Every structure is written in C-alpha cells, then in structure tokens.
Amino acid sequence: xxxxxxxxxxxxxxxxxxxxxxxxxxxxxxxxxxxxxxxxxxxxxxxxxxxxxxxxxxxxxxxxxxxxxxxxxxxxxxxxxxxxxxxxxxxxxxxxxxxxxxxxxxxxxxxxxxxxxxxxxxxxxxxxxxxxxxxxxxxxxxxxxxxxxxxxxxxxxxxxxxxxxxxxxxxxxxxxxxxxxxxxxxxxxxxxxxxxxxxxxxxxxxxxxxxxxxxxxxx
Amino acid sequence: xxxxxxxxxxxxxxxxxxxxxxxxxxxxxxxxxxxxxxxxxxxxxxxxxxxxxxxxxxxxxxxxxxxxxxxxxxxxxxxxxxxxxxxxxxxxxxxxxxxxxxxxxxxxxxxxxxxxxxxxxxxxxxxxxxxxxxxxxxxxxxxxxxxxxxxxxxxxxxxxxxxxxxxxxxxxxxxxxxxxxxxxxxxxxxxxxxxxxxxxxxxxxxxxxxxxxxxxxxxxxxxxxxxxxxxxxxxxxxxxxxxxxxxxxxxxxxxxxxxxxxxxxxxxxxxxxxxxxxxxxxxxxxxxxxxxxxxxxxxxxxxxxxxxxxxxxxxxxxx
Numbered sequence: 382x383x384x385x386x387x388x389x390x391x392x393x394x395x396x397x398x399x400x401x402x403x404x405x406x407x408x409x410x411x412x413x414x415x416x417x418x419x420x421x422x423x424x425x426x427x428x429x430x431x432x433x434x435x436x437x438x439x440x441x442x443x444x445x446x447x448x449x450x451x452x453x454x455x456x457x458x459x460x461x462x463x464x465x466x467x468x469x470x471x472x473x474x475x476x477x478x479x480x481x482x483x484x485x486x487x488x489x490x491x492x493x494x495x496x497x498x499x500x501x502x503x504x505x506x507x508x509x510x511x512x513x514x515x516x517x518x519x520x521x522x523x524x525x526x527x528x529x530x531x532x533x534x535x536x537x538x539x540x541x542x543x544x545x546x547x548x549x550x551x552x553x554x555x556x557x558x559x560x561x562x563x564x565x566x567x568x569x570x571x572x573x574x575x576x577x578x579x580x581x582x583x584x585x586x587x588x589x590x591x592x593x594x595x596x597x598x599x600x
Numbered sequence: 601x602x603x604x605x606x607x608x609x610x611x612x613x614x615x616x617x618x619x620x621x622x623x624x625x626x627x628x629x630x631x632x633x634x635x636x637x638x639x640x641x642x643x644x645x646x647x648x649x650x651x652x653x654x655x656x657x658x659x660x661x662x663x664x665x666x667x668x669x670x671x672x673x674x675x676x677x678x679x680x681x682x683x684x685x686x687x688x689x690x691x692x693x694x695x696x697x698x699x700x701x702x703x704x705x706x707x708x709x710x711x712x713x714x715x716x717x718x719x720x721x722x723x724x725x726x727x728x729x730x731x732x733x734x735x736x737x738x739x740x741x742x743x744x745x746x747x748x749x750x751x752x753x754x755x756x757x758x759x760x761x762x763x764x765x766x767x768x769x770x771x772x773x774x775x776x777x778x779x780x781x782x783x784x785x786x787x788x789x790x791x792x793x794x795x796x797x798x799x800x801x802x803x804x805x806x807x808x809x810x811x812x813x814x815x816x817x818x819x820x821x822x823x824x825x826x827x828x829x830x831x832x833x834x835x836x837x838x839x840x841x842x843x844x845x846x847x848x849x850x851x852x853x854x855x856x857x858x859x860x861x862x863x864x865x866x867x868x869x870x871x872x873x874x875x876x877x878x879x880x881x882x883x884x885x886x887x888x889x890x891x892x893x894x895x896x897x898x899x900x901x902x903x904x905x906x907x908x909x910x911x912x913x914x915x916x917x918x919x
Contacts (some may be wrong), residue, residue: 430821452826460823470818475625487824535823
C-alpha cells in the first residue's frame with residue numbers, strides 16, 4: 382500500500398531532515414510512527430499524503446510511483462486516505478456536521494444522500510449533541526473527535542493520525558486508540574504518529590522509529 | 601460503523617435526523633472585512649463604468665438627434681447688397697429651390713423673424729431697418745432624397761450672386777466627430793474601469809488564497825481537486841461581484857434618473873434650452889439602462905473569471 386525506498390528530504394539548500402527512509406505499510410495493518418519531538422514524524426506523514434515531494438528516493442503509493450502521478454490520480458489517491466491532523470485543521474466557519482461531511486461534499490454528493498451517515502458517525506464519536514456547534518466553542522477532545530470523524534467518513538483504506546491523543550486526557554486517549562484498532566480490524570491500514578510511550582504500551586504494534594532523520598522499524 | 605465497548609452509541613441514535621443540517625455555507629469564508637471592502641470597490645468601479653456607459657449612450661442618442669435634425673434641412677442665406685433688391689433675390693432663390701428635385705418645402709424666413717434671431721445679441725426695441733440683415737430660406741428635404749447640390753450651388757450663385765447655400769455637411773461632420781469622440785472616450789473609460797475591477801479582484805483573490813491557505817490544504821487532503829477549489833472561490837467572487845455590481849449599477853441608474861429629473865425641472869431656463877439642444881432630452885432610454893445593466897453583469901462575470909484564473913494559477917504554484 383505504501384512503500385518508501387531510500388527516500389531523502391531536504392528543505393531548500395539545508396541539510397537532509399529525512400535520510401534513507403525505507404519502510405512499507407501493508408493493507409489492514411496497524412503501526413505507530415514514533416520518535417522524539419522534531420524528529421520528522423509530521424514531515425513523513427506529509428510525504429505519504431503527497432503534500433511534499435522527496436528530494437530523492439522512491440515513494441510508491443497504492444502500487445504507483447507518486448513522482449509520476451497526474452493531478453486527477455493524486456486527488457483519487459487522497460480520497461482513499463483519511464488524515465487526522467495534530468492541530469485538527471477543522472474549518473472554523475463550518476459546523477461540526479459540515480466539517481465531518483466535507484470529504485463527501487467535495488465528491489459532489491447530494492447532502493440528503495449522506496446526512497444519516499454523518500449524523501450516525503457523529504453520534505458514534507459522542508458528538509451527536511454538538512453537530513451544530515462551530516469549532517471555536519468545542520473542547521480539545523471534541524475537536525479531536527470531530528477531526529477523527531472527518532477522517533473516517535470516507536471509509537479510507539489508509540488512515541494517518543498525527544498525535545491523535547496529544548490533546549486529550551489519558552482516558553479519552555485510550556478510547557480513541559480502541560477506535561483506531563477497530564478500524565484496522567474493519568480493513569483500514571492505520572498509522573498513528575505519537576511519542577506517547579504509554580499509549581503504545583496499551584496495544585502492541587510495529588513501531589516506525591524516527592531519530593536523527595533515520596527510520597528503523599521496531600517490530 | 602463499528603461498535604465499541606467504550607464508545608457506546610448514544611442512546612439518541614433512534615432520534616429522527618435533524619432537519620436542515622447544512623447551512624450551505626461556502627467552503628471559503630465570504631463575509632470578511634476584505635470581502636466587504638472588495639464589494640465596495642466593485643460597487644464604486646461599476647458606478648463609474650455605468651455612468652461612462654450612460655454618458656456614451658446619451659451622446660450617441662443626442663448625436664443621432666442632431667444629425668437627423670440638421671441633415672434633412674438646407675439653408676440659403678441672401679446677403680444684402682445695396683445694388684440689388686433683396687426681396688427679388690429671395691423670390692428668385694425660392695423659385696430655383698422649389699424647382700430642385702428632392703425638396704419637400706421651401707420657406708423664406710420673414711424679415712421680422714430674421715430680426716428676432718438677432719435679439720439675443722442686440723436686445724429688443726431696436727430699429728433694424730438700417731441694418732444689413734441677411735435673409736434666410738429654409739429648404740426641407742424629402743426623407744431619403746439627395747438633391748444635386750453640386751449643380752444647384754453654382755447655378756444659384758450665378759442667378760443670385762449674394763446667395764450662400766449651406767447644406768450643413770460641415771456641421772454634421774463636426775457633430776459626428778464630437779459625438780464619436782465622446783462615445784469612444786466613454787468606451788475607453790468603461791474598459792479601463794473593467795480592467796481596474798479585474799486587477800482588484802485578482803489581488804483580492806490572491807489575498808483570500810493566502811489567508812485561506814490552510815483551508816485550501818485541508819480541502820486538498822479531504823479529496824477536493826483544483827477544479828472544485830477554483831469553483832468555490834469563483835462562486836464566492838461572482839457573488840461579491842454581483843452584489844457590488846448591482847449596488848453600483850443601481851446607484852448609476854438613480855444618478856442618471858436624478859440628472860434627468862434635474863434637467864426637466866430646469867428645462868425652462870435659457871441655459872437648460874442650450875443644454876437640451878446639445879444633449880437632447882437627457883434621457884438614456886432602454887438602451888442606456890440595458891448598457892448599465894450589462895456593465896454590472898460584465899463586472900460580476902469578470903470577478904468570477906479572474907478569481908478562477910488566479911486560483912488555478914495559485915494552486916499550480918502550490919503543487
């Protein structure tokens with residue numbers, strides 16, 4: 382599903398921030414991406430999301446070399462992925478419902494065709510009573526759940542979650558982790574970027590460890 | 601959706617779905633300070649462009665009236681000569697004019713009427729008997745007729761050496777040139793204002809894109825393609841353009857109607873008569889109002905088109 386071969390990235394003329402990255406993500410797998418703050422976890426996520434281009438190496442996504450993707454294919458690939466940003470990235474002027482429905486709205490679907498599905502998911506993540514609220518009045522945990530719901534609504538094949546438990550209390554963090562595990566069991570490949578060792582101890586899964594720009598897989 | 605032990609579905613799951621969840625909010629914020637400022641700029645530019653278009657239509661209509669009034673008439677002026685009888689010369693010229701093909705009527709302006717024409721310059725109550733006042737003969741042409749002036753002019757000069765034939769061609773040419781200049785200037789002003797509107801929208805779009813960069817990135821990540829994003833911005837700017845264009849267009853129509861009202865209100869004053877002679881009845885008619893409406897629509901269309909092009913260009917740079 383995702384394969385990196387000797388991938389390196391540098392910003393401008395600066396030093397390489399990621400060096401010789403090699404790993405692969407299988408369908409229906411679950412893994413952590415970990416490392417100290419500033420190690421490049423978010424940068425690696427952005428490479429997978431095709432928001433950054435590697436300066437060297439091969440990035441293969443869904444069986445295709447991303448350096449040769451045209452714009453429509455890139456969009457199609459992004460529709461197969463769900464992403465939870467560390468800072469949520471909810472659109473402030475839209476309600477929780479509208480934010481969660483966004484991936485379906487950009488597909489051009491009629492609102493009536495997805496309303497029930499979105500409401501059900503919102504109720505499932507505990508935001509049933511907050512669907513009319515705008516992000517500004519939500520707590521950190523509520524924003525986190527809204528961001529997760531938005532990532533899940535399109536039933537992605539690959540879910541990327543950047544520090545999804547960074548803004549919530551340990552109890553909610555554990556519940557969110559359980560949610561990701563269940564998604565994996567339902568067929569989604571999950572990558573969770575975190576530096577929370579306690580969280581990783583709850584559920585044992587392969588760890589992609591980033592340090593000093595290098596990555597090693599700790600199975 | 602999966603069931604979890606810790607994420608129990610809310611008991612409210614069986615509740616009926618809320619009606620009207622979506623507020624049809626645009627995906628890029630619209631009602632911002634920058635958006636309102638842009639709308640004001642578009643309104644002002646539309647107002648100026650619409651006024652220019654209205655002025656051009658007014659000039660075109662007035663020019664048509666002048667040309668119509670002047671080109672279906674000719675005049676013969678008989679200058680007084682102490683060696684000749686002016687009344688005989690007038691009668692001879694009238695007879696010759698009546699014999700000319702394409703002439704509908706010939707009228708010798710009576711002396712009293714000619715004297716009256718001098719009143720604005722010489723005042724009333726003067727005895728003009730001693731003054732060598734020329735006499736005028738007005739020839740009304742049959743519609744569509746083209747009398748043989750090239751032959752008639754010399755023949756008239758031969759019979760009545762003091763006669764001067766004026767077919768108003770010089771006037772028509774000058775008036776046409778003046779009217780064409782006004783129309784052309786109005787057209788250029790409209791073009792310049794539309795260009796200014798396009799530039800304002802382009803800068804505003806770039807500003808909006810820079811301000812919405814994070815939103816644009818989120819839209820990309822949730823699967824929106826460049827076309828979708830460009831359409832979102834385009835619809836936003838078309839809406840702003842329509843609102844600004846409508847405000848500017850309505851203001852221009854009100855201003856033109858007000859000027860027309862003032863012109864008719866002062867129509868009895870001598871200055872107003874001269875103005876009316878120059879600009880006609882100061883009415884732009886349906887064509888003028890249609891031009892104003894067209895300007896407003898074009899401004900809105902330009903706003904949409906320019907924003908789309910700018911967004912596509914910006915997204916290409918981001919890619």
